[in-house]
Amino acid sequence: MAEHPLGIWVYIEQEKGQVAPVSWELMGEGRRLADKLGTSLSGVVLGHQIDKVINRVFAYGADSVYAIDDPLLEPYRNQTHSHGLVQLCRDHQPEILLMGATTTGRDLSGSVATQLATGLTADCTELDIDVEKRKLLQTRPAFGGNILATILCRDRWPQMATVRPRVFPEPEAQKAPSSTVVRGKLSLQPKDVTVEVIKRINEERKEGYLDGTDIIVAGGRGLGTKENFQLVHNLAQALGGMAGASRPAVESGWISYSHQVGQTGYSVRPKLYIAAGISGAIQHLVGMQNAEIIVAINKDPDAPIFRVATYGIIADAAEFLPIFTEEVKKRMEGKAVTAKA
Amino acid sequence: MNIMEGAFVINIAVCLKQVPDTSEVRLDPKTNTLKREGIPSIINPYDAHALEEALTLRDQVGGQVIVLSMGPPQAVQSLKKAISYGADRAILLTDRVFAGSDTLATSYILTGALQKLMQEEPIDLILCGKQAIDGDTAQVGPGIASRLGWPLLTYVSKVEKISPQAREIMVHRKLEEGREVLRASLPALLTVVKEINEIRYAPLPDLIRGATYAVEIWNNEDLHLDPTQLGLKGSPTWVSKTGTPPLREKGEMLGKDQASSAQIASLLAERLIPDIVVPNR
Amino acid sequence: MSQKNKKKQDIALAKESSPSKDKAMKDKKLERWASIPHEFEAIVVGGGPAGLSAAYTLAKGGVKTLLIERGDFPGSKNVMGGVLYSYPTAQVFPDFWKKAPLERPIIEQRAYLLAEDSAITAGFKDNRFFEEPYNNFTVFRGRFDKWMAGEAMEAGALLVSETVVTDLLYEGEGTGKKVVGVITNREEGTVRGHVVLLCEGANSILAQRAGLQEDLSPGDLACAVKEVIKLPKGAIEERFNVEKGQGVTIELLGEATLGMFGMGWIYTNKDTLSVGVGVMINELSRRGLNPNTVLEKMKNHPALRPLLVEGETVEYLAKIIPEGGYKQVPKLYSNGVLVCGDTAMLVNGVHREGSNLAMTSGKMAAETVIEAKAKGDFSAEALKRYKERLEDSFVLKDLKKYQNVSGLMQTNPHFFTVYPNMARQAAQELFTVNNVPKKEKQKKIIRDIRKKRSLTQIAGDLYRIWRTFG
Known part of the structure; x- marks a missing residue:
């Protein structure tokens, strides 16, 4: 039997030198796991002209970097990256392979795990190590977010997991010398590649992205009318946040789907989530219950939203929102003055 | 292109999963597997959009839509439903040895069935939903593509063009901050997002056809798959324990003592402002 | 532009529609539908x-x-729904209790007449209802x-x-x-x-x-609202004084509907209660009341609150039911x-x-x-x-x-306060559903009671109570 696989690898998701923050978050967590397991931590960089990125990986605590530099690897395509990553894994036998649960990470991980015939756990929110059994304990919400399941991978390597962005803190980059870089080759010819990226269309939304914002004011059917939904926008604006919505509000046509929070919309974990006129159906709760502070405004004292609320207010949201918006504006002005002074 | 000659049509396979409709799902504490009794089952919503896209493409170009699902015998309900939307043919892969399969084993079984199907007739395109709402793994579609060695296009939000004669497809993929347009050779496997289409309200005869349709049942005697790669045996991942997320601390109800709205607003602002307003962020 | 129109346009751009194509699509459909029953x-x-x-x-x-x-x-x-009677159901589905999803067999049926802070209660309990063929069950209609x-x-x-x-x-x-x-x-x-x-x-x-x-008028229709309330394990047995798996129904009159024509109820399911109230729509609108308000008030009645404490509302439902009866058929x-x-x-x-x-x-x-x-x-x-x-x-x-019952209810709502004991005896007969028309049952009860001389005097009143509620 071959040597037991060793080392924790983090797939560094990058394009044109831009690295996805989740990759650094995973380097931080990977360091902790590697120390616990008594093994090394490595970053894996696939792309073209990636030396700068490789150096930065060391700054985030890598013992070594595995890299393939090939023009076919930029921009990202499933076919080329899975080919390269599978090759590296076969050649160097890592014990654990971590990726961000981003569009790219989720696209790539399933292909790689299948080709390596190993187990993969998606969207982890917690990782740990069973030192004795050398197992990665992969915890993730399951079945609508009501249950946390801890999943293990038996007798196959690498043990693979994707992790949701913003689950782990991003570590500070340290000044660190570059160390071992193991370079691989992509054994693909341009003619072998059957997918071509024709263009990228960046659709930067003016208002940003719901899952990347710190303050969300969300409205539900309790607001009654589309006109009243404007009150949600007003408060969001006053707080410098974004407007969110429950599914019924979206289905009523009061706001577009890109603002929907919940099982069938965005999962968010902002600092502040204000739920106005949202009753709190389970499918909504699973999308927002990880917010730091939840304010619930609802007429119905028995609304389930109050069960997750940090602060609850029994009131007609349509009446309360404008009053609170004025209050916020008043105080924000005061704050600005204080800050200047 | 001349449809009437029928020279260029596309045959599309759609993989769909029957999933529990609500989040009221419980685990069996003894076996750590899903208890599905008593919970209404539906076609995984993303898969329903995959089916819709397949039907739309078929209606435009001509060809067949064949729907496959791996699951318990009750999953015929979802396959009959797929027929009632207008699919041409539906096959259920069900066998006791398939039970307990994780994504790796599931993609193995589905691939086996697709290969069997391709011995009967060519398949140009496989469509899947981007993920299933019960497992949320998003792994089976990519797994099938890997096993078949086909191009994989995930998170497809639009099929821009499909050319059966040029053997290529052009799609839009949804990314975090926009989308990209890709061209791939056929055959290919796509996983789709909900924005790709709106699900049709099918004509009544298709519903009656769905109600009368006898779903084909394939088990491992039909597929001859390697038993060590099936079910629990063929699944490297397993649930070691389950728990519930920690409950949030009991909240504070503001203004229960008949305070005016303005007073409550002030009280709430007091609670929030120090936490929230980070100057000049 | 609506989503739908946009989609149509997209398709139009993607493919050039042509008569031959449309015909091909139609042929395809007809082929698909060839074998279905028409x-x-x-x-x-x-x-x-x-x-x-x-x-x-x-x-x-x-x-x-x-x-x-x-x-x-x-x-x-x-x-x-909530209550499913065994006899008529078995007429359609013999031995249904062996296969169908049921909550609890009902062994006790109670009626509470609620005043503002008090309740007069009557009930009938029979453990034989816990055996085949049973009398009735609570069910989730869905x-x-x-x-x-x-x-x-x-x-x-x-x-x-x-x-x-x-x-x-x-x-x-x-x-x-x-x-x-x-x-x-x-x-x-x-x-x-x-x-x-x-x-x-x-x-x-x-x-x-x-x-x-x-056309139906609001006077022909009742609005019913109901909550499904989840209780801690074992609470139903404890609070309703039954053994494991046994069920109780409570019918609520008087203050339950704030004096309006209608009734409230509590049914025991496996681990939840169905709590609801039904009131005539015309009465609600005359009093300017929302059915939810009526239900909330009822749930807070001192006689009911102890049954519901620590309950968690897991479902909320509403339905229009015809109340008209015979005259409306x-x-x-x-x-x-x-x-x-x-x-x-x-x-x-x-x-x-x-x-x-x-x-x-x-x-x-x-x-x-x-x-x-x-x-x-x-x-x-x-x-x-x-x-x-x-x-x-x-x-x-x-x-x-029962065609005249509505009027009686509205003019003599105090009847049930007077003879709760009599009502229980009546209940023994009446709560057993076996498709014997209720008029015949009442004749039997009258016969039984008239044998007892001491009861003769009140029998007349009792008869009117049965006419109303029995």
């Missing part, structure tokens, strides 16, 4: 208790049946109806869901005018059938359009069409029996159709047998008996 012997509109009993009985009887349901599946819109639908489909009925019947298909003129199918809201949505059974619940526009029923049949269940106003509001009347009427309608099929005659003349069947059964007999 005509049915019976079409059942509505997958509630009435429609499902009818469809099941029809299919069992070899009638080629199509069942059309507007919801996602039968049961998805059937929120009420689950039970889904089960019935499965039975109907297994028997051979075809089910089409998420489809709304918008009109009936007619042929002929004058007295020869007959129903020959239905028109649905779907494309290619007309389907022919020899007979159509309207089982689509209260306020059936189809029945009105077919001239079988007049429409014309039940015409050429090629029959009317069942709530659509036929077959509801005994006083006994909160709707679903068993619905099931029985569905079954009787189906039996009539089976006979009609044998004769090849679906005319009004042949379908008349349906009404005769109902008249011979407890369904119309009971409704006839």
Whole structure:
């Protein structure tokens, strides 16, 4: 039997030198796991002209970097990256392979795990190590977010997991010398590649992205009318946040789907989530219950939203929102003055 | 292109999963597997959009839509439903040895069935939903593509063009901050997002056809798959324990003592402002 | 531009539409539809208790049946019920308790007359109700109806869901005018059938359009709201004083409805309670009350609050039910069409029996159709047998008996406060449902009581109480 696989690898998701923050978050967590397991931590960089990125990986605590530099690897395509990553894994036998649960990470991980015939756990929110059994304990919400399941991978390597962005803190980059870089080759010819990226269309939304914002004011059917939904926008604006919505509000046509929070919309974990006129159906709760502070405004004292609320207010949201918006504006002005002074 | 000659049509396979409709799902504490009794089952919503896209493409170009699902015998309900939307043919892969399969084993079984199907007739395109709402793994579609060695296009939000004669497809993929347009050779496997289409309200005869349709049942005697790669045996991942997320601390109800709205607003602002307003962020 | 229009435009851009292409698509459809049935012997509109009993009985009887349901599946819109009577259900589905999803067999039935802070209670408990064939069960209508639908489909009925019947298909003129199918809201949505059974619940526009029923007024309709409240494990046994698995129903009168005509109830399910209240819509609007307010007040009544503490509302439901009873029963049949269940106003509001009347009427309608099929005659003349069947059964007999009850309730709501003990004796007889018309039961009770001389004087009053509530 071959040597037991060793080392924790983090797939560094990058394009044109831009690295996805989740990759650094995973380097931080990977360091902790590697120390616990008594093994090394490595970053894996696939792309073209990636030396700068490789150096930065060391700054985030890598013992070594595995890299393939090939023009076919930029921009990202499933076919080329899975080919390269599978090759590296076969050649160097890592014990654990971590990726961000981003569009790219989720696209790539399933292909790689299948080709390596190993187990993969998606969207982890917690990782740990069973030192004795050398197992990665992969915890993730399951079945609508009501249950946390801890999943293990038996007798196959690498043990693979994707992790949701913003689950782990991003570590500070340290000044660190570059160390071992193991370079691989992509054994693909341009003619072998059957997918071509024709263009990228960046659709930067003016208002940003719901899952990347710190303050969300969300409205539900309790607001009654589309006109009243404007009150949600007003408060969001006053707080410098974004407007969110429950599914019924979206289905009523009061706001577009890109603002929907919940099982069938965005999962968010902002600092502040204000739920106005949202009753709190389970499918909504699973999308927002990880917010730091939840304010619930609802007429119905028995609304389930109050069960997750940090602060609850029994009131007609349509009446309360404008009053609170004025209050916020008043105080924000005061704050600005204080800050200047 | 001349449809009437029928020279260029596309045959599309759609993989769909029957999933529990609500989040009221419980685990069996003894076996750590899903208890599905008593919970209404539906076609995984993303898969329903995959089916819709397949039907739309078929209606435009001509060809067949064949729907496959791996699951318990009750999953015929979802396959009959797929027929009632207008699919041409539906096959259920069900066998006791398939039970307990994780994504790796599931993609193995589905691939086996697709290969069997391709011995009967060519398949140009496989469509899947981007993920299933019960497992949320998003792994089976990519797994099938890997096993078949086909191009994989995930998170497809639009099929821009499909050319059966040029053997290529052009799609839009949804990314975090926009989308990209890709061209791939056929055959290919796509996983789709909900924005790709709106699900049709099918004509009544298709519903009656769905109600009368006898779903084909394939088990491992039909597929001859390697038993060590099936079910629990063929699944490297397993649930070691389950728990519930920690409950949030009991909240504070503001203004229960008949305070005016303005007073409550002030009280709430007091609670929030120090936490929230980070100057000049 | 709406999403739909945009999509259409996208498709138009992606493919150049051409007549030849459209024809190819149409041919493809026709090919797909070549082998499906295009005509049915019976079409059942509505997958509630009435429609499902009818469809099941029809299919069992070899009638080629199509069942059309507007919801996602039968049961998805059937929120009420809660109590299922064993006897009439077993008439349709023998030994159903061995297979169907049930909550608890009811061994005790209570009635509470609520005053503002007090309650007068009466009840009847019998452990024999915990044995086959049982008396009644609590059920979740949704689950039970889904089960019935499965039975109907297994028997051979075809089910089409998420489809709304918008009109009936007619042929002929004058007295020869007959129903020959239905028109649905779907494309290619007309389907022919020899007979159509309207089982689509209260306020059936189809029945009105077919001239079988007049427009309903708010005075004919009640609004019921109900919550499903989850209780801690073991709480039901403890609070309702029953053994494991046994169930209780409580009917609530008086302050429960804030004095309005109607009633409240609490039913014990496996680990939840169904708590609800039904009130006439015209009374609600006259008093300017919201049914939710009535339910909230009721839940906070001191006699009920201890039963509900630590409960967690997991579901909230509302439904319109016809309250009209016998006087409202429409014309039940015409050429090629029959009317069942709530659509036929077959509801005994006083006994909160709707679903068993619905099931029985569905079954009787189906039996009539089976006979009609044998004769090849679906005319009004042949379908008349349906009404005769109902008249011979407890369904119309009971409704006839209670036809004046609304007035009594409103003028003498204090009756029940006076003789709770008498009521219990009456309850022993009356709460046992076995399809013996209630009038006969009452005769028996009167006979029993008159033997006791000391009770003679109050027997008259008691009789009036029974007339009202019994």
